[in-house]
Amino acid sequence: MILVRLRRAAVVVMAALAALLALAAPAAAHGADAPDGTDYRAAATALAPARPGLTVRVVEAGARLELINRTGRDVEVLGYSGEPYLRVGPGGVYENSRSPATYLNRTIAGDTSLPPEADPAATPTWQRVDRGQSVRWHDQRALWLESSPPAQVRADPGRPHRVRDWVVPLRDGDQTVEVRGTLDWVPPPDAYPWWVATTLAFLAIAAAGLAPAGTATGVRALRAVGALLALGGLATVAFTVGRELDAGADGLGGILLGLVNGQIWTLLTGLGAVAAGGYALARREAADFALALAGACLTIFAGFANVAVLSRSVVPVVWPATAARVLVVLILATGAGALGAGILRLHAAARHARTPTPVPR
Known part of the structure; x- marks a missing residue:
């Protein structure tokens, strides 16, 4: 029993x-x-000019970029219109609620509707989202968002193709730093x-x-x-x-x-x-x-x-x-x-x- x-x-x-x-x-x-898998390989190839203590890499099979800031000063990620989007520094991670990128980057598809306050020309309104010195975000400049492959891939899908070279601008003080990378199609x-x-x-x-x-x-x-x-x-x-x-x-x-x-x-x-x-x-x-x-x-x-x-x-x-x-x-x-x-x-x-x-x- x-x-x-x-x-x-x-x-x-x-x-x-x-x-x-x-x-x-x-x-x-x-x-x-x-x-869970993709045929597009994103890679961060350079930080120009180089900044000791500042690194950027691609994570999650290309879904996000990750910035780690150990410089001891604030560094900003600029949005799609050149506006301040993210700020990472000793005080933590902040996002600008007036930047359209704050909303567009919430999903990998970039299909979030923009609220009325999203205005790249407006004075930034910073809101802290994390206490650390690193941040990850979707970035449409490093992604392929179309449902169909690029034209060169459709013409010859059996071999690799360079889809684009991409650049994500950063601001370190009064200087602009570029994160440079590549996006390639790799045959499945x-x-x-x-x-x-x-x-x-x-x-x-x-x-x-x-x-x-x-x-x-x-x-x-x-x-x-x-x-x-x-x-x-x-x-x-x-x-x-x-x-x-x-x-x-x-x-x-x-x-x-x-x-x-x-x-x-x-x-x-x-x-x-x-x-x-x-x-x-x-x-x-x-x-x-x-x-x-x-x-x-x-x-x-x-x-x-x-x-x-x-x-x-x-x-x-x-x-x-x-x-x-x-x-x-x-x-x-x-x-x-x-x-x-x-x-x-x-x-x-x-x-x-x-x-x-x-x-x-």
């Missing part, structure tokens, strides 16, 4: 966790407004081989669920699926950390803060898969159910959520694009495979429970 109650409690807890993941994961995925990879590898691996892992439970073969199959699911969970953790590093996280504290603020549910999905894999390796009660549920969460919230990596040339992690695709294939295959194996084992157990036991005469 106690074992039955514990099993029911575990089912309720795990189902609640799955529901929370279903509700929270989409919000987390869009919280940073960063693409062929996603077909990655999907073939994912499908074959998924079928191989799921087939382990056909091994008879209670036999030595069944025990080995259960442990193998558990180990592979744990490996998929670790791949999820690595991918999630890679996204935070690509988003500009600096040091262990920055990574942890970014994970908590934006990637916590994906991280918990990966850690949950590791735990479920360990549960299966230990041959605990309800291991089949744990494999199925953790595999489903891993597939949906870590696998399909990042599936764009398989068909995009620029990926939102610091690892090489091929490494990122291997991680996503591993996540999808182990998650879906554990789901399939768990369902098969649960079905076999239910069928066995329904089989009447012969009564000896």
Whole structure:
């Protein structure tokens, strides 16, 4: 009786966790407004003239620029009409509520409606938005916002193209400093081989669920699926950390803060898969159910959520694009495979429970 109650409690807890993941994961995925993959590579190539203590880089797969100011003095980012837009310095980060860029840059699409007070010719009205010395923002000068590719890409999509050289002006005291960069089109990879590898691996892992439970073969199959699911969970953790590093996280504290603020549910999905894999390796009660549920969460919230990596040339992690695709294939295959194996084992157990036991005469 106690074992039955514990099993029911575990089912309720795990189902609640799955529901929370279903509700929270989409919000987390869009919280940073960063693409899951793109074919446009933005790069900051120079700061002219150079300023010691002042750095600018591209983060979030090209979605934002990041300025870090350690000069000890205020530096302004100028908007699209040359007006003061952002100010970063010892007092923190301020934005000018009269600058149109303040509103246009709130989304990566730049489609925010301008309020009546937005006037680039008006005297700046500064509002502090952060206490630090760094700021990240969308900048249309470094992005391609059209729904269709540039003309040169449409004419020859099979090779790289320089879309534009871009400049974002800064003001340091009474001097203008230019952030110079490039925006390139990079042909996307062929996603077909990655999907073939994912499908074959998924079928191989799921087939382990056909091994008879209670036999030595069944025990080995259960442990193998558990180990592979744990490996998929670790791949999820690595991918999630890679996204935070690509988003500009600096040091262990920055990574942890970014994970908590934006990637916590994906991280918990990966850690949950590791735990479920360990549960299966230990041959605990309800291991089949744990494999199925953790595999489903891993597939949906870590696998399909990042599936764009398989068909995009620029990926939102610091690892090489091929490494990122291997991680996503591993996540999808182990998650879906554990789901399939768990369902098969649960079905076999239910069928066995329904089989009447012969009564000896």
